[in-house]
Amino acid sequence: MSHADTIPFHSSSQSDIDEIENLINSDALSATVSAARPPSPPRASFSSAALPPPYQKVPRSSSLPLPPPPVTPSAAAPRPGGGVAADGFGSPPDTLTEPVLDTVKRDLTRIVSNLKLVVFPNPFREDPGKALRDWDLWGPFFFIIFLGLTLSWSASVKKSEVFAVAFAVLAAGAVILTLNVLLLGGRIIFFQSLSLLGYCLFPLDIGALICSLKNNVVIKIVVASITLAWSSWAAYPFMSAAVDPRRKALALYPVFLMYVSVGFLIVAID
Amino acid sequence: MEEGYTSLPASHLLGSVPAVIAEDKTTSVASEAASSANLHLFPPSNGGYQAPGTPSGADEQTTSSWQGVFSISSYSSYFNVDTDVVVERIISSVYPMNDFYRKIDGNPDLYGPIWISATLMFMLAALGNVGTYVMEKRNDSSTTWTFDVNYVEWSACAIFGYVLAVPAAFYFLLQYFGFRTSLVRLWCMWGYSLFIFMPICMLLVVPVELFRWIIIILAGTASSWFIAVNLKACTQSSDLMILIVGAMVLQFALALFIKMFFFP
Numbered sequence: 001m002s003h004a005d006t007i008p009f010h011s012s013s014q015s016d017i018d019e020i021e022n023l024i025n026s027d028a029l030s031a032t033v034s035a036a037r038p039p040s041p042p043r044a045s046f047s048s049a050a051l052p053p054p055y056q057k058v059p060r061s062s063s064l065p066l067p068p069p070p071v072t073p074s075a076a077a078p079r080p081g082g083g084v085a086a087d088g089f090g091s092p093p094d095t096l097t098e099p100v101l102d103t104v105k106r107d108l109t110r111i112v113s114n115l116k117l118v119v120f121p122n123p124f125r126e127d128p129g130k131a132l133r134d135w136d137l138w139g140p141f142f143f144i145i146f147l148g149l150t151l152s153w154s155a156s157v158k159k160s161e162v163f164a165v166a167f168a169v170l171a172a173g174a175v176i177l178t179l180n181v182l183l184l185g186g187r188i189i190f191f192q193s194l195s196l197l198g199y200c201l202f203p204l205d206i207g208a209l210i211c212s213l214k215n216n217v218v219i220k221i222v223v224a225s226i227t228l229a230w231s232s233w234a235a236y237p238f239m240s241a242a243v244d245p246r247r248k249a250l251a252l253y254p255v256f257l258m259y260v261s262v263g264f265l266i267v268a269i270d
Numbered sequence: 271m272e273e274g275y276t277s278l279p280a281s282h283l284l285g286s287v288p289a290v291i292a293e294d295k296t297t298s299v300a301s302e303a304a305s306s307a308n309l310h311l312f313p314p315s316n317g318g319y320q321a322p323g324t325p326s327g328a329d330e331q332t333t334s335s336w337q338g339v340f341s342i343s344s345y346s347s348y349f350n351v352d353t354d355v356v357v358e359r360i361i362s363s364v365y366p367m368n369d370f371y372r373k374i375d376g377n378p379d380l381y382g383p384i385w386i387s388a389t390l391m392f393m394l395a396a397l398g399n400v401g402t403y404v405m406e407k408r409n410d411s412s413t414t415w416t417f418d419v420n421y422v423e424w425s426a427c428a429i430f431g432y433v434l435a436v437p438a439a440f441y442f443l444l445q446y447f448g449f450r451t452s453l454v455r456l457w458c459m460w461g462y463s464l465f466i467f468m469p470i471c472m473l474l475v476v477p478v479e480l481f482r483w484i485i486i487i488l489a490g491t492a493s494s495w496f497i498a499v500n501l502k503a504c505t506q507s508s509d510l511m512i513l514i515v516g517a518m519v520l521q522f523a524l525a526l527f528i529k530m531f532f533f534p
Contacts, residue, residue: 161419169422182342183349184381246352254385261392268399268417 111139118199119234135191140198144170147205154212155269173258181251186243196238203230208266220267228263232256351379363462371503378454383461387429390464393471394425398532401475408477432524433461449505463496474533482533490525494518
C-alpha cells in the first residue's frame with residue numbers, strides 16, 4: 001500500500017506543506033491519482049482517518065502546529081491517496097463519485113442532528129455552539145416549503161396566494177430579522193442566523209399539520225399557541241446572545257412578531 | 271493615508287490579515303464623533319467600513335460617498351437605540367402634546383418606523399379579517415369564516431407605501447421651500463405616528479358601526495395633531511401652514527382608509 005500511512009511526522013520539525021508534498025510524492029510513486037490539492041494554510045488536520053463522512057469539520061484549534069495528531073495507520077489504509085481529506089477545504093473526489101443515497105443520507109443526518117440541537121436543546125449538552133457551526137440551509141428550505149404547502153393545502157380558496165404569502169413572509173422575514181440583528185450592532189453570521197430561524201420553524205410545521213387535520217377552532221388556537229411558544233423558546237437563546245443586553249427586546253420582538261403572524265395564518269386558514 | 275496601514279509589521283506574511291485592533295479603536299472613537307454629525311444625511315456617506323489608518327476627519331465626505339449605500343455597517347448608526355429609548359418614544363407619540371421632535375433630534379432611529387409599520391400591517395390584516403367576519407355574522411348569522419389573504423397584501427402596500435412615500439414627498443417640498451431638514455427625522459416621526467393605530471385596530475373589531483366611526487375619527491384627529499405639532503417644531507415657522515394642513519389631511523385620510531377598507 002502507500003507509504004502515507006506510516007510516515008511518522010514530527011510537526012515541530014516539518015511544516016505541513018512539506019508533509020503534503022511528501023504524501024503526494026509517495027502517492028505518485030505508488031501510482032495512485034491524488035487530488036490536486038493546493039498547499040493548505042497550516043492547519044494540521046490529519047485526523048481524517050477515523051472520519052467516515054469525508055468532510056466533517058475538525059475542531060479548529062489548529063492555527064499552531066498540533067502535537068502529532070492521532071493518525072491511525074490501519075484506518076487510513078482503505079483510502080489510498082485520499083489520506084489527506086482536508087476538513088471542508090474542498091471535498092475529496094469521493095463525494096462526487098459516491099452513490100446518491102450516501103449524499104442524501106449524510107444531508108439527512110445533518111438535518112436531524114441540527115434539528116435536535118436547535119429545537120430540543122439539552123441544557124447539559126457539551127457543545128452548545130455546535131449547531132451554529134454546522135449550519136446548513138437544506139433544513140430551513142424543507143421546513144418553509146412544507147409549511148407553505150400545508151397551509152396552501154388546507155386553504156379552500158386562493159391556494160396559490162396563501163402559499164405565496166406564507167413563503168414570502170417566512171423567507172423575507174428570516175432575512176429581515178437577521179439584518180435587524182446586524183443593524184442593532186449585534187454579532188451574528190448571516191447564514192447561521194437564517195439556518196437557525198429556519199430550524200425553529202419545525203414546531204410550527206407540526207402545528208400546521210395537526211391543524212390541517214382537525215377543523216375545530218379552539219383546538220387550533222391551543223395547538224398554534226403551544227407550537228408558537230415552543231418556536232420562540234427555541235429561537236430565544238440564539239437571538240438574545242447575539243446583541244447587547246440592553247437591546248435584547250428589540251432583537252427578540254420581530255422574531256416573536258413573525259411567529260405570531262405565522263401562527264395566526266395557521267389558525268385562520270380554513 | 272496609507273502609511274498607517276502598511277507600516278504594520280505583519281504585512282510581510284503571505285495571506286495573513288494584519289492585526290489592526292489597536293488602530294481600530296482610536297479611529298473608531300474619532301469616527302463616531304464625526305459620524306454622529308452626519309446623521310442628517312440619509313444615504314450614509316462614510317463609505318461603510320472604515321479602514322484603519324484612513325483619516326476619519328471632516329474630509330471623508332468627498333471620498334467614496336456612494337459605497338456607503340451598500341454596506342450594512344453604515345446604516346447601523348440609524349439603529350443606535352436601546353429598548354427603553356424606543357419605549358419612551360412610543361409613549362410620547364401617543365400624547366401629541368409632548369415634544370417628540372426634540373426627543374429624536376439628536377438620534378433619530380429607523381427601528382421604530384420599520385417595526386411599527388410591520389406590526390400594524392399584520393394587525394390590520396388579521397384584525398381586519400376578524401372584524402369583517404364579526405360584522406357579517408351580526409348582520410347575517412349564517413356566514414362562515416373566510417380568511418381573505420389579500421388583506422395582507424393591501425395592508426403591506428398601504429402602510430409601507432404611506433410611511434415611505436409621504437415623508438419623502440414632504441422632504442422634497444420642504445427643501446423646495448428652503449428648509450434644511452433631514453429625511454431620517456421625517457421618516458422617524460411618521461413611523462412613530464402610526465403607533466396609535468395599533469390599539470385602535472383592536473377596538474375596531476367591535477361590530478357596532480357608530481362606535482367604529484367615533485373611534486377612527488378620534489384616532490385620526492390625534493394622529494394628525496401629532497404630525498402637525500411635530501412638523502411645526504421641525505420647520506420652526508408658521509409660513510408653511512398649507513404644508514402642515516396637507517400633512518394632517520393625509521394622515522386623516524389614512525385613518526379613514528383603514529376603517530373603510532379593512533373594517534367595512
